[in-house]
Structure formats: structure tokens, C-alpha cells
Amino acid sequence: METTNHTPIEYSTEEGSNKILGFWVFLGAEIVLFSALFSVYLVLHSHTAGGPTSKDLFEVKEFMIETFLLLISSFTCGLGTIELRRHNVKGLVAWLVVTLLLGLGFIGMELNEFITYVTVEHATLQTSAFLSGFFVLVGTHGAHVSFGIVWMICVIIQLLRRGVTPVTARKAFIIGLYWHFLDVVWIFIFTAVYLTGLVL
Amino acid sequence: MSSNNHELNKFPWKHVIGLALSLILTLIALWVVVSLSLPTVATLTIIVLLAVCQAFIQLLMFMHINENHGRGYRILAIAFGFYIAVVVVYGSLWIMWFTV
Amino acid sequence: MIENIKSFLGSFFVTGDPMIYGADASIALATIGIVFYLTYFKKWKWLWDEWLTTVDHKKIGIMYIIAAILMLFRGGVDALLMRAQLIIPNNTFLTSQHYNEIFTTHGTIMIFFMAMPFIFGLMNIAIPLQIGARDVAFPFLNAVSFWLFFLAAMLFNISFVIGGSPDAGWTSYAPLAGLKLDPGVGENYYLVALQISGIGTLATGVNFLVTIFKMRAPGMTLFKMPMFTWSTLVTSIIIIFAFPVLTIALALMSIDRLFGAHFFTIEAGGSPMMWANLFWIWGHPEVYIVLIPVLGIFSEVISTFAHKTLFGYKAMVWSMIAISVLSFTTWLHHFFTMGNTAWVNSFFSVSTMIIAIPTGVKIFNWLFTLNKGRIEFTTAMLWALAFIPNFTIGGITGVMLSLAPADYQYHNSYFLIAHFHNVLIAGTVFGVFAGLHYWWPKMFGHVLNERLGKWAFWVFMISYNICFLPMYFIGLMGMTRRMYTFPSGLGWEPLNLVITLGAFGMGVGFLIMVWMIVYSAKYGKRDTTGDPWNGRTLEWATSSPAPEYNFAHIPQVETVDAFAHMKEKGTAGNIYKAPFQAIHMPNDTGIPFILSVFFFIAGFGLVFEWYWMAIPGTIGIIVSMIVRSFKDHEDHHHIPAEEVEQTERAAGRLS
Numbered sequence: 001m002e003t004t005n006h007t008p009i010e011y012s013t014e015e016g017s018n019k020i021l022g023f024w025v026f027l028g029a030e031i032v033l034f035s036a037l038f039s040v041y042l043v044l045h046s047h048t049a050g051g052p053t054s055k056d057l058f059e060v061k062e063f064m065i066e067t068f069l070l071l072i073s074s075f076t077c078g079l080g081t082i083e084l085r086r087h088n089v090k091g092l093v094a095w096l097v098v099t100l101l102l103g104l105g106f107i108g109m110e111l112n113e114f115i116t117y118v119t120v121e122h123a124t125l126q127t128s129a130f131l132s133g134f135f136v137l138v139g140t141h142g143a144h145v146s147f148g149i150v151w152m153i154c155v156i157i158q159l160l161r162r163g164v165t166p167v168t169a170r171k172a173f174i175i176g177l178y179w180h181f182l183d184v185v186w187i188f189i190f191t192a193v194y195l196t197g198l199v200l
Numbered sequence: 201m202s203s204n205n206h207e208l209n210k211f212p213w214k215h216v217i218g219l220a221l222s223l224i225l226t227l228i229a230l231w232v233v234v235s236l237s238l239p240t241v242a243t244l245t246i247i248v249l250l251a252v253c254q255a256f257i258q259l260l261m262f263m264h265i266n267e268n269h270g271r272g273y274r275i276l277a278i279a280f281g282f283y284i285a286v287v288v289v290y291g292s293l294w295i296m297w298f299t300v
Numbered sequence: 301m302i303e304n305i306k307s308f309l310g311s312f313f314v315t316g317d318p319m320i321y322g323a324d325a326s327i328a329l330a331t332i333g334i335v336f337y338l339t340y341f342k343k344w345k346w347l348w349d350e351w352l353t354t355v356d357h358k359k360i361g362i363m364y365i366i367a368a369i370l371m372l373f374r375g376g377v378d379a380l381l382m383r384a385q386l387i388i389p390n391n392t393f394l395t396s397q398h399y400n401e402i403f404t405t406h407g408t409i410m411i412f413f414m415a416m417p418f419i420f421g422l423m424n425i426a427i428p429l430q431i432g433a434r435d436v437a438f439p440f441l442n443a444v445s446f447w448l449f450f451l452a453a454m455l456f457n458i459s460f461v462i463g464g465s466p467d468a469g470w471t472s473y474a475p476l477a478g479l480k481l482d483p484g485v486g487e488n489y490y491l492v493a494l495q496i497s498g499i500g501t502l503a504t505g506v507n508f509l510v511t512i513f514k515m516r517a518p519g520m521t522l523f524k525m526p527m528f529t530w531s532t533l534v535t536s537i538i539i540i541f542a543f544p545v546l547t548i549a550l551a552l553m554s555i556d557r558l559f560g561a562h563f564f565t566i567e568a569g570g571s572p573m574m575w576a577n578l579f580w581i582w583g584h585p586e587v588y589i590v591l592i593p594v595l596g597i598f599s600e601v602i603s604t605f606a607h608k609t610l611f612g613y614k615a616m617v618w619s620m621i622a623i624s625v626l627s628f629t630t631w632l633h634h635f636f637t638m639g640n641t642a643w644v645n646s647f648f649s650v651s652t653m654i655i656a657i658p659t660g661v662k663i664f665n666w667l668f669t670l671n672k673g674r675i676e677f678t679t680a681m682l683w684a685l686a687f688i689p690n691f692t693i694g695g696i697t698g699v700m701l702s703l704a705p706a707d708y709q710y711h712n713s714y715f716l717i718a719h720f721h722n723v724l725i726a727g728t729v730f731g732v733f734a735g736l737h738y739w740w741p742k743m744f745g746h747v748l749n750e751r752l753g754k755w756a757f758w759v760f761m762i763s764y765n766i767c768f769l770p771m772y773f774i775g776l777m778g779m780t781r782r783m784y785t786f787p788s789g790l791g792w793e794p795l796n797l798v799i800t801l802g803a804f805g806m807g808v809g810f811l812i813m814v815w816m817i818v819y820s821a822k823y824g825k826r827d828t829t830g831d832p833w834n835g836r837t838l839e840w841a842t843s844s845p846a847p848e849y850n851f852a853h854i855p856q857v858e859t860v861d862a863f864a865h866m867k868e869k870g871t872a873g874n875i876y877k878a879p880f881q882a883i884h885m886p887n888d889t890g891i892p893f894i895l896s897v898f899f900f901i902a903g904f905g906l907v908f909e910w911y912w913m914a915i916p917g918t919i920g921i922i923v924s925m926i927v928r929s930f931k932d933h934e935d936h937h938h939i940p941a942e943e944v945e946q947t948e949r950a951a952g953r954l955s
């Protein structure tokens with residue numbers, strides 16, 4: 001338990017602190033959303049209908065690089081929040097841009113992975129229940145990351161225009177929470193999809 | 201993360217440690233799967249536990265879940281989310297595997 | 301060319317049935333009528349300024365309730381059509397296909413577009429007032445929720461005349477609802493419309509949770525909140541954690557149907573049962589979403605009209621919290637018969653019985669509240685009192701259904717239909733009617749006519765029992781649900797006749813109620829005090845209808861039943877004592893409406909798989925969100941102190 005004798009700027013207005021709490025609650029809902037996808041994926045994992053299995057598809061090198069990109073981006077995003085609390089727009093924007101680039105790298109790799117599966121391995125959404133589950137679970141995460149990138153760009157523009165105000169600070173803080181959260185989801189994808197896919 | 205003014209000017213140790221831990225835990229998980237040939241159940245249990253640890257690292261070290269300003273409500277939301285997630289995943293598997 | 305257009309129109313519009321043409325004509329006439337009225341009386345601007353762009357929780361609540369009553373009418377007509385078909389054996393009034401469509405739209409509309417919005421309407425009206433706040437935590441988001449629900453409801457309803465209605469039941473079970481067995485657009489309507497309104501519902505859950513956590517008047521600790529506020533808090537939690545599962549279920553089935561995936565198909569390893577599993581993981585909590593808020597309403601009504609503090613406040617709260625946790629562990633009782641292992645069925649059987657305990661606790665608390673109370677039999681109180689025995693029947697038959705082996709007998713029979721209407725009508729519908737009577741003065745400044753209200757109550761309540769009690773017996777006699785006709789000679793004729801008569805009696809009750817609303821708007825007793833019932837909670841502390849800013853001064857709370865306490869101490873007047881201060885309020889905005897229209901466009905495109913329409917619609921959604929993001933730093937204004945003073949004076953609150 002930590003106490004602060006200072007209220008950070010993003011919490012300084014009632015609206016700001018309400019919205020941050022609202023976002024946490026939304027993340028609670030997102031946990032459930034992904035858990036439903038995980039349960040579908042895991043139930044269908046063995047339903048390969050004669051098509052490729054997880055062991056046939058997953059490449060350790062590829063998914064490790066994806067994982068590291070996201071883990072590091074979560075770190076850089078966290079540094080951004082520190083700069084936010086120092087009211088340092090430049091530092092904040094710089095870290096957000098780094099985060100964004102790492103995120104783009106991740107999305108690029110994931111797209112590449114999907115394209116390889118579809119074109120080289122003939123493993124598509126329609127091939128089997130297992131692959132439907134795989135593409136939709138991993139794709140939903142990827143769609144979240146892409147959405148996060150667009151959102152982060154909007155926040156960066158607003159920060160550049162208006163500086164660190166209670167409103168922009170709140171937005172920067174919230175996009176940070178979102179980004180870390182997507183990292184958590186990825187860790188579970190890494191574990192339950194990729195690593196488990198090598199075992200089962 | 202405290203937002204105490206002089207704390208703010210320090211080197212962000214907490215984040216660096218968080219990053220290091222998450223990279224290490226990731227590599228351990230990979231190692232357990234690729235290089236150790238434990239029984240399947242043991243392997244899966246270990247890597248799921250490692251993932252849960254990682255989730256806590258993100259929540260505590262990066263997401264400031266434990267700082268003031270409405271900590272109780274925030275933790276409630278995430279904890280309830282985890283509870284439902286366990287119920288949904290475990291329940292679905294139990295039902296749909298038709299074994300026990 | 302002409303031939304092509306003709307055949308397109310022939311499949312685009314639903315054709316071939318006089319009833320459909322009648323509906324087409326009445327929809328066209330109603331639309332022309334509304335457009336004419338708005339134009340002739342120059343009301344377009346009024347409509348836009350006062351309603352379409354409002355973020356005021358009270359107006360949003362009113363719109364929810366109007367929409368819900370319309371949907372109750374539509375769902376009720378569906379019900380009467382079904383019962384008309386089943387009045388005699390071998391009837392040919394409806395074909396089997398038509399019957400399938402009607403029970404599907406009936407169930408779907410009643411749950412998603414009647415029960416939930418009615419409840420959300422009452423929450424919108426009452427919650428900020430009960431906790432002494434100026435609005436909900438996120439007024440903009442609140443408007444988004446409403447418009448998403450409203451346009452989703454419209455999208456769902458036009459399936460009746462454009463393209464064809466869904467026909468796989470409100471549960472939309474796979475594989476029946478999959479593309480193979482159910483081609484056409486009907487199921488797409490179901491999937492897309494529920495998805496859109498589900499997004500709005502999730503936002504409502506988040507909104508009310510944060511509102512109740514963070515916006516309570518000073519002094520109102522959690523255990524001093526009114527019971528309806530508690531029930532809304534618990535409901536919000538259930539919504540937040542249940543709806544994402546529905547989102548996923550709907551999305552996966554949409555992907556199956558539109559993009560050929562194999563989640564719930566029979567081939568390529570799909571698992572139809574997984575649909576049932578996901579649907580009910582959401583579905584069981586859903587029944588608590590439509591039940592718990594009305595338990596709160598009954599608590600308010602019973603304590604107000606028994607003129608006593610609620611008995612066992614803490615037990616009430618803890619039992620609701622227990623329900624919220626347990627409601628996520630019983631879902632399998634909806635498919636005991638799908639061949640589960642014995643351990644699975646046993647677990648869910650027991651967990652279902654356990655959840656009956658907190659519900660029973662609440663029944664006893666209401667009884668003890670009534671005990672030795674000075675009971676005033678208003679219409680609202682009659683609905684609340686009727687709830688207790690009628691709902692208990694539904695609860696007891698529910699425990700019967702929870703016994704897995706016995707459920708093999710009852711499952712999907714009319715016994716089940718009787719059970720869930722017994723809880724949905726005696727619970728949810730009686731509850732929202734009680735709430736409507738109770739809070740009507742706060743919404744509109746006049747009281748609903750008690751004489752007509754009581755007539756409506758007795759007609760509806762008695763007919764309801766005539767309709768649904770026989771269903772238990774006919775179910776045990778072997779009549780299954782979703783049966784579009786029945787042969788003679790099974791001894792089912794008399795009961796089916798009685799059931800249908802009861803159903804039409806409920807229709808009469810509904811009409812009396814509509815007449816009561818119209819009559820009261822003209823002749824209803826004005827509520828000049830703001831406190832027509834000698835109320836106990838803060839919504840009665842402000843004038844009726846409540847001013848835009850709710851309270852001139854935020855009240856100070858010391859106890860439960862805060863307003864009753866203030867009246868005793870003589871401090872109730874502090875809320876409107878001069879001098880006043882400027883009040884910070886959110887601005888009106890058109891973005892929620894426009895955003896939702898884009899959702900409608902995108903949704904309609906998806907239903908027909910017209911990507912030329914769905915993609916621009918989606919782009920519209922994203923652009924609206926970006927516009928909002930860039931404008932939201934300027935979305936507040938102040939009501940000057942003088943204006944507050946004028947408003948309070950006009951309400952007769954300043955001497």
C-alpha cells in the first residue's frame with residue numbers, strides 16, 4: 001500500500017478521476033471478453049478437422065519476437081506515464097511515439113504471420129474450428145492493438161496542441177492503462193495459445 | 201508508483217525491474233516448454249502460473265493499480281473480472297470436455 | 301433490368317401475407333403522420349434540441365420508457381398472435397414459419413428491447429436523484445447508450461417488413477441458427493441488433509457503477525444508500541461482467557454466418573453446444589439483470605407505503621451481493637439435457653438451489669417490513685404486493701426445474717414457459733409498472749390516475765394468472781414450447797382456450813393502462829410539493845419534475861432514508877435555500893445520435909452483407925469517435941445563480 005501526498009494531474013478533477021475509474025471497470029469487462037475467447041479457443045483446440053494443428057504452425061522465433069516487442073512497448077509506455085507526472089510533454093510524447101512504433105512492429109509481424117499461415121500453410125479461418133478460434137482470438141487482440149495505435153495518435157496530437165492539461169493528462173494515462181492491459185492479454189495468448197500449442 | 205515530487209525525479213527503478221522480470225519470466229516459460237520435458241499437466245500449470253505472475257507485474261509496476269485515488273473500487277473491478285474469467289474458462293472446459 | 305429490380309424488391313421487402321401488408325401500411329402511415337406533425341407544428345428544432353441532443357438523465361430516462369412501452373406493445377401483439385393461433389387445435393391462422401418468427405421476435409424484443417430499457421429508464425430517472433447528484437458520471441456516454449439501444453431496436457423491428465424476421469428462437473441455438481439451416485437475413489438481424497444494443501448496455505453498466513461509486517452526496521456511505529441504488533449497483537456489476545460474453549457469442553456466430561468460420565457449425569470441428577454454453581454464461585446473469593433492479597423498486601415502494609424503514613437492510617444488501625457472485629455459477633441449468641457428465645449436472649443443480657436462498661431471504665424481509673406497517677394501498681403498492689405471491693410461485697417452480705433429473709421431464713415444455721413468465725412478468729413487469737406509478741410524478745409533475753390504475757392492475761393481474769397458471773398443467777400434460785399447432789384429442793383444448801383468454805385479458809389491462817396515461821396527462825392531480833407519497837429518499841426532496849440541475853444545493857446525508865430523516869429534523873428546506881451558486885452542467889451534443897445512426901447504417905449493411913454500406917458506416921462510427929475525442933474538453937457550461945433562483949421560484953420553492 002502506497003500513499004501519496006500529491007494528487008497527480010490526471011486525477012485532479014472529479015471528471016478525470018471518474019473517467020479513470022470507468023476505464024478500469026471497462027478493463028474488468030475486457031478481461032471477461034477475452035476469457036470467453038480463450039475458452040472457445042481452448043475447447044476447439046483439438047478440433048482441427050484434418051487441417052494443420054498448432055504444432056504444425058507455430059514458430060518459436062516469430063512469437064518470441066512479437067512477445068518481446070509488446071513487453072518492451074509496455075515498458076516504454078510506462079516511462080511515458082512517469083513523464084506525464086513530471087508534466088513533461090516532450091518526454092511523454094517521445095515515449096508514446098516509441099511505444100507506437102513498437103506496436104506497429106508487432107502488428108506488422110502478426111499480419112505477416114497470418115499471411116504466411118493463409119498463403120503458405122493453407123490454414124484459414126474456414127479450414128477448421130481450431131483455426132477459427134485461433135484467428136479470432138489472436139485477431140481480436142491485434143484489432144485492439146491497432147485501435148490503440150489510432151487512439152494513441154489522437155492523444156499525441158492533443159498533447160502537442162494543448163500541452164499537459166487535466167483533460168489531456170487523463171487521456172494519456174488511460175491510453176497507457178489500455179496499452180499495459182493489452183500486454184497482459186498477450187502474455188496469456190503467448191501462454192495459452194503459443195506455448196500450449198507446442199505442448200498439446 | 202508514487203507521485204511524490206522528489207520520487208518523480210529519481211531513476212525509474214520500478215519500471216526497469218518490471219521489464220527485467222517480465223522478460224525473464226517469459227524466457228523461463230519458454231524454457232519450461234521447450235527444454236524441460238515435464239508431464240503435460242505440470243508444464244501447463246507452471247506456465248499458467250508464470251503468466252499470472254506477469255499479469256501482476258504489469259498491474260502493480262506499470263499500471264499503478266495499487267496507488268491511491270479509489271484503489272478499492274479499482275481492485276474490485278479487476279478482481280471480479282479475474283473471478284469471472286476463471287469461472288468462464290474453467291467452467292467451459294469442464295463442461296465441454298465431457299470427462300468428469 | 302426491370303425484372304431484376306422486381307425480384308430484388310420481392311426479396312428485400314417481405315411479401316405475401318396480408319398481415320405484413322397491413323404492417324407496411326401502418327408503418328408508412330405512422331411515419332407520414334409523424335413527419336407531417338413535426339413539420340406542420342414546426343417541431344423539428346424542438347425535437348433536435350430537447351430530445352435528440354439531450355444528455356439530461358431525466359429526459360433520457362423518459363425516452364427509454366417511451367421506447368420500452370412501444371416495444372411492450374409490439375411484443376405483446378406477438379404474444380397475442382401466438383395465443384390466437386393456439387386457441388383451438390389444428391388452427392391455420394399462422395403457418396409454422398410465421399409462428400417461429402413470432403416467438404423469436406416476441407422473446408427477443410421483450411428481453412432486450414422492453415425489459416432492459418424499461419429498467420434503464422427508471423434507473424436514469426431515479427438514481428442520480430436518489431444519491432443527490434446532478435447527473436450520471438458520464439452524461440455523454442449515457443446518451444450514446446440510449447441511442448445505440450434505440451437504433452438497434454429499430455433495426456431489429458424492421459426485419460419484420462424488410463428481409464424477413466429471425467426465426468431460431470430468442471436463444472438462437474446453433475446449428476439451427478447457422479447459415480446451413482437458416483439462410484437469409486433474419487438471423488443476421490438478430491446478431492447485429494443485439495450486438496449494437498449490447499454495446500450500449502455495457503456502457504450503461506459502467507456508467508451507473510461509477511456514478512454510484514463516486515457521485516453520492518456527502519455523508520451517503522454505501523450502507524446509507526437507498527435500496528434501488530443498491531440494486532442498480534449490483535445490476536451494473538452483473539452487466540459489466542456478463543455482457544462481454546454475449547458480445548463474443550454474437551460476434552462468433554456472425555463470423556460463422558458472414559465469413560464461413562466454424563465455431564458453431566456441425567462440420568469442420570465446430571461445436572454447436574459451445575453456443576449454448578456461451579449464451580447461457582451471459583443468459584443466466586441476464587435474468588438477474590432484469591430482476592434485481594425491480595427488487596430494489598419493490599423495496600422502495602413497500603417501505604414508502606408501509607411507512608416504515610425497510611426491514612433487514614443489511615440482509616437485503618448482502619443477499620444481492622451474494623446473488624451477483626453466484627449468478628455466474630449456475631448457467632448450465634439451461635441445458636441439463638445436453639448429455640453432460642453426472643458431476644457437471646450435479647454441481648449446477650446444487651448451485652442453482654443455493655441461489656434461491658438469498659432470494660428467499662428477501663421475500664421474508666419484505667413480509668417483515670409489511671408486518672405492523674401502516675399500509676397504504678396505492679396502485680404502486682398493489683403491484684408490489686401482488687409481486688410477492690406471484691413471484692414466489694415462479695421461484696418455487698424454478699427450484700423444481702433446478703433438479704436435473706426432473707428437468708428431463710419439464711425441459712422445453714409449457715411448464716418452463718409458465719415458470720419464466722411467472723418470474724419475468726410478476727417480477728420484471730410488475731416491478732416496472734410499480735416503478736412507473738411511483739416515479740411518474742417525478743418525471744412529469746402529475747400523479748397517475750389511481751382509479752384507472754387499479755382497474756388496470758386487477759384486470760392485468762387476474763388475467764395473468766388465468767393465462768400462465770394453466771400452462772404448468774398443460775406442460776405436464778406434454779405440450780412442448782415453440783409448438784405452432786396441436787392436434788385434438790389430447791385433452792389440451794380447454795386449457796389452451798383458457799390460456800388464450802387470459803392473454804387477451806392482459807391485452808385489455810395494457811390498454812386500460814395506456815388510457816390511464818393519456819387521461820392522467822390531461823386530468824392527473826398536479827404534484828406541487830415534489831413529495832406526493834411522503835417519500836423517504838432524496839428524489840422526493842426536489843421539485844416535480846426535477847429541475848435540470850436536480851438540486852439547487854447538494855443535500856447532506858446522515859442516515860438511511862435520508863429525506864425522511866430531514867423532514868423529521870426540519871432540515872429538508874436546506875436544499876433550496878438562497879443564496880444560490882452557479883451550477884456546472886454538461887452540454888447537449890448531437891454526436892451520440894449521429895454515432896448511433898452510423899451504427900445503424902453499418903449494421904444494416906452487415907445484415908445484408910452489403911459492404912459498400914457497412915464500410916462507410918464503420919468509417920462514420922470511427923470519425924464520430926475521433927471528433928468527440930477532439931472536442932470533449934469544451935463540453936460543459938454553467939447555469940448562473942440567478943437562473944437557479946428563478947427556477948426555484950417558479951417551482952414555488954422560495955417564499
Ligand code: HEM
Nearest residue numbers: 376379382403407410411415469470471724781782783803
Ligand atoms: C403479455 C403477456 C405475455 C404473453 C401472453 C406471453 C406469451 C408467450 C408465449 C405464448 C410464448 C411462446 C411459447 C411457445 O410457443 O414456445 C412466449 C415465449 C416467450 N416469452 Fe412471453 N408472453 C408475455 C410476456 C412476456 C414478457 C413480459 C417477457 C419478458 C420480459 C416474455 C418473454 C418470453 C420469452 C423469452 C419467450 C421465449 C421465446 C422463445 O421460445 O424463443 N414474455 N411468451
Ligand SMILES: [Cu+2]
Nearest residue numbers: 583584631634
Ligand atoms: Cu438460469
